Amino acid sequence: MLEISGLGHAYGTHRVLEGIDLKVGEGELVTIVGPSGCGKSTLLRCIAGLVPPTEGKVVLKGAPIDGVPDDLAVVFQDYSRSLLPWLTVRDNVALPLRRRGLGKAERRAQAVKALASVGLEDAAGKYPWQLSGGMQQRVSIARALAYKPTLMLMDEPFGSVDAQTREDLEDLVLQVHRAEGMTILLVTHDIDESVYLGDRVVVLARNPGRVRDELPVTLPAGRDQIGTRADAEFVRLRAEVGRLVRGVVKDSEPPDATDAEDADAEAVATAVEEPAKK
Ligand SMILES: Nc1ncnc2c1ncn2[C@@H]1O[C@H](COP(=O)(O)OP(=O)(O)O)[C@@H](O)[C@H]1O
């Protein structure tokens, strides 16, 4: 359903992305993980048609993307700038439904339903600034859900909420993905989150941003915050993704690296890890 080929992007002379090939199938939940500054947001903006890539192309359901596709919803990291302060929560969620050609009553009914699915039915008549950060981000997610997009793009959507809310929102995404069969591409710099949520994890390297590797997540579909994170397979995958993100060679490669090469890998690991923690 989504096919990215040879995608590259430069801001002026600064090459940010290079040679990105990526396919996402109908109903898949793919996570993209990489250190900060590797071009994750740029990649999502190219897919969303907000930034024209300088090389390569993005094809959604057989049609090349030029401009923002109708059938797409994006949840940005910065919830405080994504909701309109002069509209109630319900009207914020209902607004994009105009593009679906629905009447006012129907738009409002769907907005209230989506708000209920994120546990915010009581906040429908409030304004965004009357809600906590986590609640505002839930409104953004409800807005994307109400729209029922062919593809939902999420850019570090839980980056600025507290740990408990983050776990709740992660589980909400899994639940929606299962219930609605929605195709989701979610970007994160959090290694655990990429494994916990993904059917497949795509690891990006940086300077310039490119696909380092892809791993299928062979965990059972019914995931839960405590059981799954203690699962031996989860622990193995998290370690493998961690090594890839930090640029350390994989275990499966022949053990012929000299001590000097190991030291290099360690140096890279430290250099890459530091900014990602910000
Ligand atoms: N609008 C822009 N103009 C110029 N440089 C940008 C712009 N947006 C991002 N960059 C640069 O591109 C690189 C990748 O940024 P970004 O895609 O935001 O990475 P990530 O989301 O992985 O942290 C960074 O070096 C950033 O400074």
Ligand SMILES: [Mg+2]
């Ligand atoms: Mg980003």
